[in-house]
Every structure is written in structure tokens, then in C-alpha cells.
Amino acid sequence: MTTMLDTTTAELDATVAGPVLEPGDPGYAEEVASFSLTFTAAPAVVVGATSAGDVAAAVRYAARTGRRVAVQSTGHGLQSDLAGTVLVSTHRMDRVAVDPDSATARVQAGARWRQVIDAAAPYGLAPLNGSSSQVGVVGYTVGGGLGPMARRYGFAADHVRRFTLVTADGEIRDVTPESDPDLFWAVRGGKSTFGIVTDLEFALMPVARFYGGCIFFPGEATAAVLHAWREWAPTLSDDTTTSVAMLRLPPDPSLPEPLRGRFVTSLRFVHLGSASDGAAVLAPMRAVATPLMDLVDEMPYVAVDAVSMDPTTPMPVRERGVTVDALPAAAVDALLAVAGPDVPAPLALVEVRLLGGAIARRPVVPNAVAGRDAAFSVFTVGAPFGPPVEATTAAMAAVIDAVRPWTYGALLNFVGTATAEQVGRLWNPADRARLLQIRDRVDPTGLFATNIHIG
Numbered sequence: 222m223t224t225m226l227d228t229t230t231a232e233l234d235a236t237v238a239g240p241v242l243e244p245g246d247p248g249y250a251e252e253v254a255s256f257s258l259t260f261t262a263a264p265a266v267v268v269g270a271t272s273a274g275d276v277a278a279a280v281r282y283a284a285r286t287g288r289r290v291a292v293q294s295t296g297h298g299l300q301s302d303l304a305g306t307v308l309v310s311t312h313r314m315d316r317v318a319v320d321p322d323s324a325t326a327r328v329q330a331g332a333r334w335r336q337v338i339d340a341a342a343p344y345g346l347a348p349l350n351g352s353s354s355q356v357g358v359v360g361y362t363v364g365g366g367l368g369p370m371a372r373r374y375g376f377a378a379d380h381v382r383r384f385t386l387v388t389a390d391g392e393i394r395d396v397t398p399e400s401d402p403d404l405f406w407a408v409r410g411g412k413s414t415f416g417i418v419t420d421l422e423f424a425l426m427p428v429a430r431f432y433g434g435c436i437f438f439p440g441e442a443t444a445a446v447l448h449a450w451r452e453w454a455p456t457l458s459d460d461t462t463t464s465v466a467m468l469r470l471p472p473d474p475s476l477p478e479p480l481r482g483r484f485v486t487s488l489r490f491v492h493l494g495s496a497s498d499g500a501a502v503l504a505p506m507r508a509v510a511t512p513l514m515d516l517v518d519e520m521p522y523v524a525v526d527a528v529s530m531d532p533t534t535p536m537p538v539r540e541r542g543v544t545v546d547a548l549p550a551a552a553v554d555a556l557l558a559v560a561g562p563d564v565p566a567p568l569a570l571v572e573v574r575l576l577g578g579a580i581a582r583r584p585v586v587p588n589a590v591a592g593r594d595a596a597f598s599v600f601t602v603g604a605p606f607g608p609p610v611e612a613t614t615a616a617m618a619a620v621i622d623a624v625r626p627w628t629y630g631a632l633l634n635f636v637g638t639a640t641a642e643q644v645g646r647l648w649n650p651a652d653r654a655r656l657l658q659i660r661d662r663v664d665p666t667g668l669f670a671t672n673i674h675i676g
């Protein structure tokens with residue numbers, strides 16, 4: 222590290238209220254820790270921001286010293302080692318305020334969905350969180366955000382009202398559809414390409430309960446369940462959001478005995494109508510095979526994590542995902558051939574989510590969310606419970622290749638370790654040109670390090 226950098230780091234330390242840490246400093250490893258244990262973040266400097274002012278100071282410091290800027294809240298989306306960057310760590314900025322009169326929530330950059338779910342529930346309101354309430358609100362939302370009520374209400378990004386953004390010039394900007402229509406469009410779907418969101422306001426939905434949860438079927442029933450699901454799912458109304466997942470569960474003693482160490486297929490189901498209507502909708506899938514566990518029931522919205530039962534502790538995972546425009550029998554057979562119960566693949570999960578409904582409808586104020594027109598999302602998580610990363614990477618690639626004949630694009634939050642070029646191609650040429658034009662206006666030197674190559 223040069224003397225100049227040391228000096229300017231000291232200046233930064235004096236400017237920001239939160240910690241400024243370099244490799245080797247006490248607290249550095251904890252500050253850069255993430256959910257994915259297959260990457261170790263190694264930024265040149267990490268700034269533990271406590272306010273928009275701290276974020277702006279970190280951005281100005283990075284510009285001055287020729288470093289790129291990355292941002293991390295929970296670490297659920299870490300897809301590289303962030304080497305040489307200035308990492309802005311936002312987890313200290315975790316204020317959440319719910320306004321029941323306007324049915325909106327306003328959160329800081331470090332808030333997690335669990336906080337919003339709990340704050341909104343007393344008013345009979347719910348946010349458009351994803352499958353895990355431990356994921357960060359802002360990172361999820363600027364990537365689109367597809368959750369258990371998506372077919373009824375669309376992407377989380379579709380319901381953003383305003384946000385505060387620190388841009389590459391170190392300015393703190395309040396962005397609304399009126400103040401800067403281009404930035405308002407681009408950030409909602411373009412993730413951290415345009416700056417760091419420090420504060421986000423979005424609508425809450427009038428949802429207090431649902432009929433749903435998951436059904437675990439034994440591995441032997443996988444082909445029957447997947448084929449039945451691909452025919453049943455497209456017949457559903459927008460009140461139902463569903464996915465089906467092949468899971469290789471670890472021999473973890475905290476898992477229920479029927480699931481421990483087994484290959485199982487999980488049907489995930491959320492129905493926003495009455496319990497009796499939901500049970501009627503689900504009946505054909507319940508009849509496909511005898512489940513190991515049927516955990517679908519009437520639930521308060523705060524229990525929404527029960528739908529996917531995502532892991533809550535950091536894991537050695539890698540991810541890939543695409544969308545497809547159809548899921549014919551041949552596509553299911555192709556997935557079974559590379560990831561079914563008879564294949565010893567180092568994959569923790571292969572999940573197919575039904576899209577359509579409100580997901581496919583353009584929001585009132587358009588945004589840059591890519592992939593909304595696809596029919597299904599196919600997502601895989603490789604978890605080398607022993608095998609090397611290369612074997613996991615190859616197994617994930619086999620899943621992506623299996624559905625290539627039907628591949629349409631991808632959802633930004635699920636692209637995982639796709640290359641920046643592949644991610645950049647998610648947008649159609651017109652949207653891509655607009656993103657590039659906006660990026661050139663607000664970040665002409667490419668200060669923000671992202672996994673998106675738009676040009």
C-alpha cells in the first residue's frame with residue numbers, strides 16, 4: 222500500500238463516522254463477511270457507513286484514489302472477490318419506518334426484509350420480499366425482486382416510490398419519477414450500476430395472511446411431480462405463486478428426520494384467496510404422490526419463510542439462473558437427466574418458478590427490470606459439500622445447458638456467476654442503449670464495480 226493511499230485513508234477515517242478498515246485491521250474480516258463462503262471479499266478498503274454522508278465520502282475517496290466502488294449489505298449477493306475496491310458496507314444503516322396511512326415503508330440501505338415484514342404486519346400490510354427474509358431490501362429491490370406474491374403484485378422494483386442515491390460525483394440525490402425519470406427508471410432493475418441507494422421508499426400490500434407453504438415429496442416421485450407441475454402451474458390465477466425445487470439436503474441434524482440427508486422435491490405454494498379455495502387449487506398436486514411432509518396451511522404473512530425454507534446460515538454456494546419461454550416435457554426430462562434423483566450432482570437446489578401474471582405486466586411507472594416476459598425461471602445453487610468448486614461449476618452449467626433450447630434470458634437477481642457480458646445482454650437493445658446513456662451521464666468513468674457489462 223502506498224503512502225499516498227495511507228494518507229488519504231486517514232483523511233477518510235476522519236470524515237466518516239463509521240469504521241474505515243484495511244486488510245489486516247481488527248474487524249476487517251467480519252465487515253467483509255458474506256453469505257457465500259465460496260468467495261472471500263478482499264476490498265482494499267471497507268467503509269462501514271452510518272449515513273448517506275459516509276457513503277458519499279467513501280465514493281469521493283474512491284474517485285480520488287482511482288479505486289472502484291462496491292456495496293454490500295447482507296452479502297447474500299456476493300459473486301466475486303471485490304479485489305482492489307472500496308467496499309461500502311451498509312449494514313449499520315438499518316432503520317425501517319412503516320406509514321400505515323399511505324401503506325408505504327421507508328428503509329435505509331442496510332435493512333433486511335424480516336424487519337419490514339415485522340414492522341408492517343401489525344397494520345395488516347406486507348412487503349414484496351423474496352424467499353428469504355434475511356436478504357437485504359435494497360439489493361433485492363434494485364435487482365428486480367421476485368417473491369412469493371409476485372404473480373399477484375409483480376416485482377418489488379415495480380412498487381418503489383422514491384429513493385436517495387449517491388452517485389459517482391459524491392452527490393446525494395433524492396430521485397423520484399418527476400425529479401429524474403431516467404435515473405428512476407434505470408436504478409429499478411439496473412442494480413448498483415448507477416450509484417448506491419441509501420434510502421428507499423416503496424408500497425406495502427394489504428396482505429395479512431395466505432394459504433401456503435411447501436410439500437416435500439420423496440425423490441422417487443420427482444419426475445411425476447415435475448411433469449404434473451409443468452402442466453398445472455400455467456393454469457393458475459394470479460392469486461397463486463408457485464415453484465418446484467429439487468433439493469439435495471445435507472445430513473443436518475436440525476432438519477426433520479424424513480428430509481435429513483435426502484434428495485427431495487419441494488412444491489412451494491402461496492395462494493392469496495381463502496384457505497378453501499387454496500386447498501381446491503392445490504388438490505391436483507397433492508394427488509400426484511404421497512408426500513414425506515405436507516406443510517401447506519393457513520399462515521400469517523410473518524411466517525412467509527416457511528414457503529421456501531431457505532438456509533439462514535452462510536453456505537459454500539454458487540448460483541446460476543436463466544429464464545425459459547416454455548417448459549415442455551422435453552425440458553423437464555432434460556433437467557431430470559442432469560439434476561434428477563439418479564444423478565450424483567453437487568447441486569443443493571434446482572428450482573423452477575412460474576412467472577407470468579403481474580410479473581409480465583409493465584408497472585405504471587416503467588423500470589429497467591429485465592426478463593419480465595419469460596414463462597419460467599430456472600435457478601440452480603451448487604453446493605460443494607466436499608467436491609471442488611470446478612465440479613459444482615460444471616454441474617450448474619449442465620443445468621443451464623439442459624434448458625438452452627427454451628432459454629429466453631435471465632432475471633438479474635438470479636444470474637449468479639454469469640459473465641458480465643452475459644448479464645449485459647439481458648436487456649433488449651433499446652433498453653441497453655438507454656442504460657448506457659444514463660450510465661455515461663452519472664458515472665462516465667465506470668466508478669461502480671458491478672457484474673453488468675452494458676457497454
Ligand SMILES: Cc1cc2nc3c(=O)[nH]c(=O)nc-3n(C[C@H](O)[C@H](O)[C@H](O)COP(=O)(O)OP(=O)(O)OC[C@H]3O[C@@H](n4cnc5c(N)ncnc54)[C@H](O)[C@@H]3O)c2cc1C
Nearest residue numbers: 293294295296297298299351352357360366367413418634
Ligand atoms: C438465500 C437467498 C434467497 C434469495 N431469494 C431471492 C428471491 O426470492 N427473489 C429474488 O429476486 N432474489 C433472491 N435472492 C437474490 C438476492 O435478491 C440478491 O442476491 C440481492 O442482490 C441480495 O441483496 P443483499 O443486499 O442481501 O446482498 P449483498 O450481497 O449485500 O448485495 C448484493 C448486491 O446488491 C446490490 N446492492 C446492495 N446494496 C445496494 C445499495 N445500497 N445500492 C445499490 N445496490 C446495492 C449490489 O449490486 C450488491 O453487489 C436470494 C438470495 C439468497 C442468497
